Amino acid sequence: xxxxxxxxxxxxxxxxxxxxxxxxxxxxxxxxxxxxxxxxxxxxxxxxxxxxxxxxxxxxxxxxxxxxxxxxxxxxxxxxxxxxxxxxxxxxxxxxxxxxxxxxxxxxxxxxxxxxxxxxxxxxxxxxxxxxxxxxxxxxxxxxxxxxxxxxxxxxxxxxxxxxxxxxxxxxxxxxxxxxxxxxxxxxxxxxxxxxxxxxxxxxxxxxxxxxxxxxxxxxxxxxxxxxxxxxxxx
Amino acid sequence: xxxxxxxxxxxxxxxxxxxxxxxxxxxxxxxxxxxxxxxxxxxxxxxxxxxxxxxxxxxxxxxxxxxxxxxxxxxxxxxxxxxxxxxxxxxxxxxxxxxxxxxxxxxxxxxxxxxxxxxxxxxxxxxxxxxxxxxxxxxxxxxxxxxxxxxxxxxxxxxxxxxxxxxxxxxxxxxxxxxxxxxxxxxxxxxxxxxxxxxxxxxxxxxxxxxxxxxxxxxxxxxxxxxxxxxxxxxxxxxxxxxxxxxx
Ligand SMILES: Nc1ncnc2c1ncn2[C@@H]1O[C@H](COP(=O)(O)OP(=O)(O)OP(=O)(O)O)[C@@H](O)[C@H]1O
Ligand SMILES: [Mg+2]
Numbered sequence: 001x002x003x004x005x006x007x008x009x010x011x012x013x014x015x016x017x018x019x020x021x022x023x024x025x026x027x028x029x030x031x032x033x034x035x036x037x038x039x040x041x042x043x044x045x046x047x048x049x050x051x052x053x054x055x056x057x058x059x060x061x062x063x064x065x066x067x068x069x070x071x072x073x074x075x076x077x078x079x080x081x082x083x084x085x086x087x088x089x090x091x092x093x094x095x096x097x098x099x100x101x102x103x104x105x106x107x108x109x110x111x112x113x114x115x116x117x118x119x120x121x122x123x124x125x126x127x128x129x130x131x132x133x134x135x136x137x138x139x140x141x142x143x144x145x146x147x148x149x150x151x152x153x154x155x156x157x158x159x160x161x162x163x164x165x166x167x168x169x170x171x172x173x174x175x176x177x178x179x180x181x182x183x184x185x186x187x188x189x190x191x192x193x194x195x196x197x198x199x200x201x202x203x204x205x206x207x208x209x210x211x212x213x214x215x216x217x218x219x220x221x222x223x224x225x226x227x228x229x230x231x232x233x234x235x
Numbered sequence: 236x237x238x239x240x241x242x243x244x245x246x247x248x249x250x251x252x253x254x255x256x257x258x259x260x261x262x263x264x265x266x267x268x269x270x271x272x273x274x275x276x277x278x279x280x281x282x283x284x285x286x287x288x289x290x291x292x293x294x295x296x297x298x299x300x301x302x303x304x305x306x307x308x309x310x311x312x313x314x315x316x317x318x319x320x321x322x323x324x325x326x327x328x329x330x331x332x333x334x335x336x337x338x339x340x341x342x343x344x345x346x347x348x349x350x351x352x353x354x355x356x357x358x359x360x361x362x363x364x365x366x367x368x369x370x371x372x373x374x375x376x377x378x379x380x381x382x383x384x385x386x387x388x389x390x391x392x393x394x395x396x397x398x399x400x401x402x403x404x405x406x407x408x409x410x411x412x413x414x415x416x417x418x419x420x421x422x423x424x425x426x427x428x429x430x431x432x433x434x435x436x437x438x439x440x441x442x443x444x445x446x447x448x449x450x451x452x453x454x455x456x457x458x459x460x461x462x463x464x465x466x467x468x469x470x471x472x473x474x475x476x477x478x479x480x481x482x483x
Pocket of ligand 1: 271
């Protein structure tokens with residue numbers, strides 16, 4: 001698996017890069033996940049707004065609502081939930097697509113034409129993951145913060161100025177960098193695992209379904225493990 | 236031109252090829268026959284370099300391709316055209332785009348020239364107005380013909396066909412055979428073809444080789460094979476359920 005990543009990265013830096021395939025991949029992983037990300041982002045933010053508000057009220061610190069919601073989203077929930085959602089939506093499809101190409105000999109056909117399947121299938125997907133994950137995470141965070149605002153300010157009566165004001169005071173660049181690094185590494189992790197599982201599919205349709213399940217489970221677990229690891233190093 | 240020497244291959248303990256020896260002369264059409272599951276596709280995949288043998292060599296113009304790597308290997312592959320057993324068409328591309336794919340990816344031809352060439356090829360396989368369809372939308376026979384057209388795009392010196400006619404109606408089988416002969420006469424490629432079409436292949440092949448139990452039991456002219464004294468070959472071409480080959 002490590003060799004697989006190694007050779008994928010090797011071909012990433014070895015031109016020519018297949019631009020059109022990469023753009024198609026960005027569309028595939030990114031644009032089509034947008035709706036899911038907006039909806040889950042909004043509800044995550046709203047749930048956070050609700051729960052954090054009740055907790056903070058016990059301490060009489062409702063004013064901190066904005067910063068708590070924003071920090072939780074930017075540092076933790078945004079990258080992680082977004083990665084998990086995209087893994088479920090696009091990662092599974094990625095594995096299935098590459099897996100079907102494997103069992104129907106389409107990958108062999110590329111090979112036989114002396115066209116490197118790594119370059120055609122894997123590299124564009126990994127690059128698309130690296131580009132798309134941070135963007136989707138940013139959208140998730142923004143929508144979530146706004147969702148928290150709706151619940152906290154409009155519904156529960158925290159002052160709107162305080163909500164955003166405190167946020168500006170307590171969220172600094174390091175938090176944003178950390179969230180960015182997380183989403184970037186999750187993007188790599190997900191596309192790597194899902195491409196690998198698809199690429200080495202065998203044994204017909206059953207093999208594809210097995211590979212897809214394994215890819216989603218493995219990606220999700222690795223994302224959470226890596227999240228803890230990265231969090232403890234970066235904190 | 237192609238020489239296979241003592242080729243062995245096993246998968247997870249299952250011995251598929253046990254010392255295949257076979258030669259293919261330049262410009263000839265060699266047809267490989269043999270039982271289903273007998274390792275014919277595996278043998279072709281070794282010729283394409285998709286599988287590496289456990290033992291033995293394959294020489295093409297005197298070069299052992301089992302040892303080739305990297306650029307030299309790619310250059311060799313560019314001399315091959317391949318029709319896979321299942322077609323292996325790219326299902327995200329239309330028939331036209333499938334045939335045009337090697338031209339788009341491997342040459343610097345202008346779009347217009349690519350278009351013209353692709354349409355000519357599609358016409359040759361009788362699919363001139365099917366270009367806009369996706370592989371999932373056409374019949375099995377059409378898929379095979381698209382795959383054939385794609386294999387011919389780069390005008391290869393050697394073409395490997397894995398069952399180009401299996402599953403087609405008898406008229407189509409003969410039409411494809413005639414197409415292969417016709418193209419062979421014009422382009423002059425060397426062809427290795429796996430087929431179950433007995434007796435039709437006897438009109439197509441320059442030589443026929445029978446693969447059985449992982450070895451070539453007999454190779455010779457169609458006449459020699461048709462009137463073979465070898466009981467295994469005789470039973471296979473007559474399709475007799477009784478004999479040295481046991482149906483399992
Ligand atoms: N990649 C692989 N992994 C494991 N076993 C394989 C693999 N490819 C082929 N085999 C085995 O090798 C044997 C020969 O398969 P092959 O596909 O070459 O048969 P064939 O002669 O082409 O049959 P058919 O006429 O049905 O196409 C089969 O028993 C198959 O199970
Ligand atoms: Mg076969």
